[in-house]
Amino acid sequence: MNDMRLIDRAVDMKDIKIAARDVQVYYGDNHAIKDVNVDIADKTVTAFIGPSGCGKSTFLRSLNRMNDTIDICRVEGNILLDGEDIYDKQVDPVQLRAKVGMVFQKPNPFPKSIYDNVAYGPRIHGLAKNKADLDEIVEKALRRGAIWDEVKDRLDKPGTGLSGGQQQRLCIARAVATEPEVLLMDEPCSALDPIATAQVEELIDELRENYSVVIVTHSMQQAARVSQKTAFFHLGNLVEYGETGQIFTNPVDPRTESYITGRIG
């Protein structure tokens, strides 16, 4: 399936889901993100790549205001989701995060049963009318997380008992269960072995049908495999943003080229 990707890429120009304009992020006195402008398309996988500490994770976390939980963090500029500024005073970060879900670097299932892990989001957002409804949502989410077959017989077992790759897919299913519009993934495969990574990558590709997916990754191969668009961050700047194929085969900026060829990073 990877081979088809390059053909897909050039074609569809989709709606813009998230638009970032002149975004600055500060950690105390540290200016972590500088003047970032980026348009993230709907039903597309966008990869953020760059060396460690370049600010790609920070930027990702500012897309659903996860940075709010850090006291010293400050965000300036505009980030628009469907044309609405998510840093507007009237916006409730809770409602925002229901629309913009997140999957983290390390699988972090709650110390609850598999079922309760997935049902958690629908429950707090009141998505299910009754038990049967909830069961259906959970099953659907687990199927979309490509883990249903593995866990359907042990839904009441703790989620922490699964293997690393299963845990991460459970976390993805958990995020999907709340019916988000955007899914942010912060290095979702960095704690996984190659087989589990392959499974998760396949899953990401399927998720593209319904969501806009933004993925931060260290691995350029992974970015090349799963994404249609790629953004390269360096020292807090967005250096280059474009079609994945173009970034990897014909980068414009010399820094991008150095990174891709392994000279910086």
Added chain:
Amino acid sequence: MTDATNSGAQAPKTSLIAHDARTKKRNSAEKRFRAYGVTAIGIGLFFLTVLFYSILKSGLPAFTTTVLSVEFTMTQEQYDEAEGTMLKTAKYQGFFNDGLAAQLAETGVEVEYDAKTIERIAGKTGNLIRAHYQENPNTIGSPVTFDLPTSSRVNRYINGEFTKDEVEDSRFLEAADLDLVDVMLASGTIRTVFDWNFITGKDSGVDNPGGAGIGASVIGSFFMMLVVLVLSLPIGVAASIYLEEFAPKNRWTDLIEVNISNLAAVPSIVFGILGLAVFIQFMHLPQSAPLVGGLVLTLMTLPTIIISTRASLKAVPPSIRDAALGIGASKMQAVFHHVLPLAMPGILTGTIIGLAQALGETAPLLLIGMVGFVAREYPEGFIQGFVEPNSAMPAQIYTWASRADAGFYEKAWGGIIVLLAFLLTMNIIAIILRRRFERRW
């Protein structure tokens, strides 16, 4: 699998700006939850405030006493006349009353009173006056100011602990006397002064709350703390060094560890039983002695000191040990020359906090007989300070609190202020030590 993904229904688009009803409900639940937290902290701080308010309100009067302050001159003739009569003190009292009358007249006071009234307010004054002139004959003929303590009932009236309406006329006090007290108070003849006797004095009998002081039991506590310090610091440090630096992983070490963590949680009253059974019944050490109290408190404090000392030893990085061992020091030398001095501020801080805990501990002292003993005397010497019966601050407070005369309650609160002042000082020293010498590796 693909079936499921394709059937993924998109929720109807909603705006982020407009909050739906559910979000509103969730946000108010959030606010409520936060309010619970604020309330809980508020209640905690409220309790703290009430506690300190009642301590200060009830305890501060213990530090003051009211005196009848009269300046008068005794002439040589009056002195000779008084010494020549049979009832010498009565004569002195007469002169004193004359002096008082003159002073009151000077300030323009017009209240009817007789000598009995003065006696009810200030007691029999003749003795004190006579004693003064016997000791200082050279002051005869020159003006002298006498500050004579008022009776405890007058004292309590002035402190607002009862009103004129509540007074029952008796040979101790009549309601009418208080009119004179009011006037004297207004003219400055009766005034409130700091009561040094409370700080330096000894315990009085059960019927004299006014004369009770905490001084003797402070000394008792001091000797107890000396025992605790001298025993628990070296033993605690030695035990911690062994457990942290030398102990092999074996059953004996495990046993010691389990024992220490459990001893730290044994109720203090059980240590009192231990003290009673072992030190008093078995070893026949003297009852009520600070030595025994100190021994019991040492055993109680040891786990605390060991736990904090081990934490300080653990905080010294292994590289220091390696450096010493690397130039050929023995393990013992590495520990005693390098690790221990570096850990010392932490150890001292822990020890002071342990001592502060021990200073306030009461329950074990009840069982080894320090309560109920009336500390009427200071110990005669250093050694006697350890072995002769004495009280200790918390025990003295308990003794006062359980006496029938309500006048002692004020003393008990006052004793608490003294005790807390000591604890505060110790904790401040500990904090300063920690700030000053704390090292971040």
Added chain:
Amino acid sequence: MPILWLICAVLIIAAIGFVIGRTRAISSGQGDIRNLHSLPSYYGWNVALKSMVPAFFVLIVWLIAQPLIISSVVSSNLPETAIPEGSSAGLIMSEVQRTSNGVSAAVISGDLDSAVLADSAADLSAVTEALKNAGQIVTTELTQPIWDAALSYRSMSNAGTTAMWVVVIALAIAGAVWGLRQTNADFRARNTVETSIRYMLIAAASIAILTTVGIVLSLVFNTIEFFRLYPITHFFFGTEWAPSFSGRGGSSELGILPLLWGTLYISVVALAVAVPIGLFAAIYLSEYASKSVRSVAKPLLEVLAGIPTIVYGLFALLTVGPLLVSVFGEGGYLGVDWQGGGRAVMTAGIVMGIMLIPFVSSLSDDIINAVPQSLRDGSYGLGATQSETIKQVVLPAALPGIVGAVLLAASRAIGETMIVVLGAGAAARLSLNPFEAMTTVTAKIVSQLTGDSDFSSPEALVAFALGMTLFILTLGLNIFALYIVNKYREQYD
């Protein structure tokens, strides 16, 4: 204080030994310390330790053993008839000891002619008079058997003390000589000294075990003694607590149930105050509060933990009790007549709860902070509010630890003494009314052991059985709680 002089003597011998040992070591190295195995002072310490340690060890053992041995010898020589009705061998023996000590003091002060001591047929009333003149406490007229026993007690004590002096000093000198003979350039002085220091460290660490053994022994022996005098089933299942005050009467009812009930009732009230407040305070401080609020509120709350329990006791007795009566008592604000006096379960329970707030809050704070941030992130990432995250993710994850903290607090509450002694009352009852005075195990331990009662009576011995129950109860709770907390910590480490 002759023993102090003995200690000084040993110390002086050790100091002399140190100096000689050090000098000798240097001279055996031909004046060049590089020829020695260890630094010279180690040779000195070797000598000093060898003279001090055995001498002090023997001294301590002797001091403990001598009175025990002499007492048992003298009391076995006491004729049966010397023990009057209503007294016991223990009381007579303490009288014998008092007399013996009194005689020694009177001889020193010159009120008693030492010639009288040789004369067992001395005029006892004259001796009593002389003792009283010397300011020695002699309760009654001396009787012949007590006088004889006191004299033999005194002579044995004197002989024993002399022997102790001789033995201890001889040991100190012998130890010093032994150390000195070892001293030469090749002797591994440092290793020897370090080994003995190591043993001293082990001994210091083992004091913890000794303490536990001491606690257990002092409880066990007296408890067994109590159960010989009082049926064990009545103690554990009796519903009445009514010790007789005559001291030796068999009419006492010593059932523990009312005491346990009072203890548990007060503890439950205390936990009902402390757990919600402490837990919510911990949640607020660790999840919501800004750094500055936290840095003020946390130490302020912890002040509550540093206040001695006697202060809380007085607070209960003089402030909270009267306050509660003015609300719930007769003619109070509520117009109900629930509370008769200031001392009540509520009074003690509320004040104990206040004391436990910082205990619960700081333990819970630690435990909540140990929940990994990734779980919170996971929940926020799904759009949960902070309170939903706390209630549904953080608290369930922290639950075992919090349960452990509550159990530790419960064990504190059960073992707390001063607050209940002053605030709960003295009447043992099995009642449901929280405004009534009740009493606890700890309060009764205090009241049974602080009177002038005879320690061999069941009324006094029952305190040890109560102490045993308390010890086992709190120990069990603590071990269980620590087990839970540790297990929980491992989960996230």
